[in-house]
Amino acid sequence: xxxxxxxxxxxxxxxxxxxxxxxxxxGIAVGVGAFICVVAIGHxxxxxxxxxxxxxxxxxxxxxxxxxxxxxxxxxxxxxxSLVMADADAIRExxxxxxxxxxxxxxxIQVIYGGxxxxxxxxxxxxxxxxxxxxxxxxxxxxxxAEVEDTAPVCVxxxxxxxxxxxxxxxxxxxxxxxxxxxxxLGVFQKKGFSATxxxxxxxxAMPLTTVQKRILGQFWLDDIxxxxxxxxAMPEATRQITALLRERHHLNITEDDDFSVRRPEDVVQxxxxxxxxxxxxxxxxxxxxxxxxxxxxMNIMLVSVTQRTREIGVRLAVGATExxxxxxxxxxxxxxxxxxxxxxxxxxxxxxxxxxxxxxxxTELTASVLAIGALFATAVGIIFGYYPARKAxxxxxxxxxxxx
Numbered sequence: 001x002x003x004x005x006x007x008x009x010x011x012x013x014x015x016x017x018x019x020x021x022x023x024x025x026x027g028i029a030v031g032v033g034a035f036i037c038v039v040a041i042g043h044x045x046x047x048x049x050x051x052x053x054x055x056x057x058x059x060x061x062x063x064x065x066x067x068x069x070x071x072x073x074x075x076x077x078x079x080x081x082s083l084v085m086a087d088a089d090a091i092r093e094x095x096x097x098x099x100x101x102x103x104x105x106x107x108x109i110q111v112i113y114g115g116x117x118x119x120x121x122x123x124x125x126x127x128x129x130x131x132x133x134x135x136x137x138x139x140x141x142x143x144x145x146a147e148v149e150d151t152a153p154v155c156v157x158x159x160x161x162x163x164x165x166x167x168x169x170x171x172x173x174x175x176x177x178x179x180x181x182x183x184x185x186l187g188v189f190q191k192k193g194f195s196a197t198x199x200x201x202x203x204x205x206a207m208p209l210t211t212v213q214k215r216i217l218g219q220f221w222l223d224d225i226x227x228x229x230x231x232x233x234a235m236p237e238a239t240r241q242i243t244a245l246l247r248e249r250h251h252l253n254i255t256e257d258d259d260f261s262v263r264r265p266e267d268v269v270q271x272x273x274x275x276x277x278x279x280x281x282x283x284x285x286x287x288x289x290x291x292x293x294x295x296x297x298x299m300n301i302m303l304v305s306v307t308q309r310t311r312e313i314g315v316r317l318a319v320g321a322t323e324x325x326x327x328x329x330x331x332x333x334x335x336x337x338x339x340x341x342x343x344x345x346x347x348x349x350x351x352x353x354x355x356x357x358x359x360x361x362x363x364t365e366l367t368a369s370v371l372a373i374g375a376l377f378a379t380a381v382g383i384i385f386g387y388y389p390a391r392k393a394x395x396x397x398x399x400x401x402x403x404x405x
Contacts, residue, residue: 024297028341031291032374036349038287042280044363059229064261081221082259097238100228102129112177113165122205124212132228140172140187148208155183158204159191295385302389327394334386342378
């Protein structure tokens with residue numbers, strides 16, 4: 001028996017029982033559609049967290065001044081003036097697992113341009129900051145190491161500051177007043193959006209570290225030291241070495257707490273990413289249960305079909321059809337039902353994903369792999385749940401089949 005004949009007979013059998021076939025197809029379609037929609041939502045969440053991970057920095061290790069408890073007095077971060085430029089230099093020179101270091105001081109300040117003013121966060125940094133934190137420029141240039149050395153009154157603005165001070169005007173080359181200091185705008189950062197903690201990363205003005213320390217703050221200590229490890233795998237050991245080096249430099253004995261904090265923000269985001277992926281897997285598993293129900297429906301309809309067509313099967317076996325011919329016919333019917341359900345399920349999954357995004361403003365991300373998995377699931381359900389009824393039909397005794405009424 002050729003494939004065309006098998007498909008023709010399968011379609012005739014489904015037309016004879018159109019309502020039953022339609023309900024079976026609907027069960028598969030609901031399962032595939034739910035699976036695709038749930039996985040699309042999960043992928044979008046994971047992608048958003050992965051973007052946050054990328055924006056954190058290049059194997060980013062964050063050293064912050066201050067300690068939780070020191071000398072019996074409980075303090076927050078930056079509670080002590082414990083980090084200085086010599087610490088940053090020592091980390092750069094003595095820890096091979098660290099490839100870049102950018103010291104930092106920051107706080108809030110008023111910036112004025114013409115008749116507009118804006119309260120924003122400033123950072124006193126060095127050129128290494130761009131690579132350590134993976135920041136890029138949209139306009140202009142960044143200040144150089146020579147300008148840091150010369151305490152040059154220059155700055156680079158975030159997009160939020162530009163929008164509030166300049167509107168549509170090009171800020172590059174303009175002079176703004178930072179507190180009482182005239183400052184020339186060299187460039188504008190590429191927009192970064194909100195951080196994982198909800199902070200507007202574009203509401204910032206960056207200036208040379210020495211300019212902030214000498215012209216604005218009048219201080220020599222640092223608020224933070226930003227470091228970039230040579231690789232992600234090297235981060236735990238680099239963290240341990242940084243802690244040991246700073247404790248030695250700060251003359252802390254074994255009974256004293258650290259007067260600094262070393263963090264790896266990437267660890268937190270990695271944990272969020274792992275949680276998101278686990279939740280996606282769990283939700284996809286729950287959605288797949290409806291596919292299982294659809295598969296049971298296929299097995300049920302095929303078993304009923306075998307019973308109803310017992311005489312037809314007996315006649316076919318009596319006139320020379322082989323067990324394989326009968327088995328192939330019933331298996332083809334099951335797979336056809338499943339594939340039709342899969343096609344409608346793919347359409348339902350895509351449609352529901354767009355509906356979730358437009359109606360509930362919840363992001364979804366459809367990928368070719370998700371659609372392919374949905375189609376494979378539908379095919380597998382047809383084969384797995386259609387095999388037993390097909391096998392049962394092929395094992396029927398022709399004489400009993402001819403006698404069946």
